[in-house]
Amino acid sequence: MELKFDQIKKLYGKQAALDNFNATLSEGVYGLLGHNGAGKTTLISILIGILEATDGRILLDGIDVKHMGTRYLDRIGYLPQYPLFYKNFRTDEFLKYMCALKGIPKRQVNSRLEEVLELVNLTDAYKKKVGALSGGMRQRLGIAQAILNRPDILVLDEPTAGLDPGERIRFRNIISRLSRDKLVLLATHIVPDVEYIAKEILILNKGKLVMQGSPEQLEKSVEGKVWDIIVGEVEVEETVERYQVRNVKRLDREFSLRIVSDEAPPGRSKQAQPSLEDVFLSIFEK
Ligand SMILES: Nc1ncnc2c1ncn2[C@@H]1O[C@H](COP(=O)(O)OP(=O)(O)OP(=O)(O)O)[C@@H](O)[C@H]1O
Numbered sequence: 001m002e003l004k005f006d007q008i009k010k011l012y013g014k015q016a017a018l019d020n021f022n023a024t025l026s027e028g029v030y031g032l033l034g035h036n037g038a039g040k041t042t043l044i045s046i047l048i049g050i051l052e053a054t055d056g057r058i059l060l061d062g063i064d065v066k067h068m069g070t071r072y073l074d075r076i077g078y079l080p081q082y083p084l085f086y087k088n089f090r091t092d093e094f095l096k097y098m099c100a101l102k103g104i105p106k107r108q109v110n111s112r113l114e115e116v117l118e119l120v121n122l123t124d125a126y127k128k129k130v131g132a133l134s135g136g137m138r139q140r141l142g143i144a145q146a147i148l149n150r151p152d153i154l155v156l157d158e159p160t161a162g163l164d165p166g167e168r169i170r171f172r173n174i175i176s177r178l179s180r181d182k183l184v185l186l187a188t189h190i191v192p193d194v195e196y197i198a199k200e201i202l203i204l205n206k207g208k209l210v211m212q213g214s215p216e217q218l219e220k221s222v223e224g225k226v227w228d229i230i231v232g233e234v235e236v237e238e239t240v241e242r243y244q245v246r247n248v249k250r251l252d253r254e255f256s257l258r259i260v261s262d263e264a265p266p267g268r269s270k271q272a273q274p275s276l277e278d279v280f281l282s283i284f285e286k
Pocket residue numbers: 012016017034035036037038039040041042043
């Protein structure tokens with residue numbers, strides 16, 4: 001499978017929310033990283049067909065998706081940024097309702113429910129009211145409805161917002177498992193959400209794709225520029241003003257700061273192993 005964004009542009013009035021976005025994706029997890037307002041939801045809305053691009057095309061295996069109609073939509077699963085659930089529905093009722101909306105034949109409904117609930121570890125919540133599910137369980141139910149139609153493109157918009165660390169890890173594992181035979185596009189501004197599971201990361205800034213590559217390739221871009229330095233209390237503020245500081249940790253009497261800088265900062269500094277957070281910082285704090 002090949003999904004190609006070809007010169008996608010979206011204007012809201014005169015403001016470009018997306019500016020000539022080009023990318024070619026296939027199976028696996030893609031992390032779409034960017035701060036609030038970077039253009040992630042706009043891109044996703046165009047991808048799933050609820051918003052029209054001002055210019056450009058999306059091609060699936062070489063065919064403009066505009067000409068594919070429901071044949072294209074049938075291949076997509078989508079979890080919105082703020083999913084709204086009918087809290088009085090039971091889990092099974094909600095999923096049956098979603099099956100009806102997606103046009104899944106009645107005779108397949110029960111087996112599909114079983115299949116998706118197992119994939120998201122919610123089999124035990126089959127008869128629970130949606131309103132009684134925890135935040136994490138509800139997000140997993142969101143994934144379950146998105147994969148009912150067995151999509152080969154799964155689109156998730158900020159799926160881990162509000163989840164506790166345990167649920168975040170569980171969520172990541174589910175996504176990783178699902179991506180074996182699917183393209184998963186996961187939009188987020190939280191780096192660890194995609195750091196360990198994404199095959200590739202696409203970094204969006206002000207509507208522009210500023211970087212694309214595997215986490216390792218991206219980390220290479222800041223190799224030799226990441227430093228750990230130790231400073232005294234009086235120097236902390238000055239260092240924060242002067243450098244891109246990612247982290248400040250209090251030691252006994254001093255402070256350890258993580259810095260991204262082309263040159264070695266003065267004082268007691270040593271080079272550190274770059275991470276994706278450092279890449280993110282180097283792009284956005286310029
Ligand atoms: N309907 C709209 N009308 C005008 N401007 C809009 C509209 N929707 C989005 N924008 C603007 O387009 C830009 C991109 O917004 P978008 O929601 O795509 O970003 P995002 O990366 O998804 O951010 P967030 O995580 O906050 O949703 C922002 O500057 C936003 O203010």
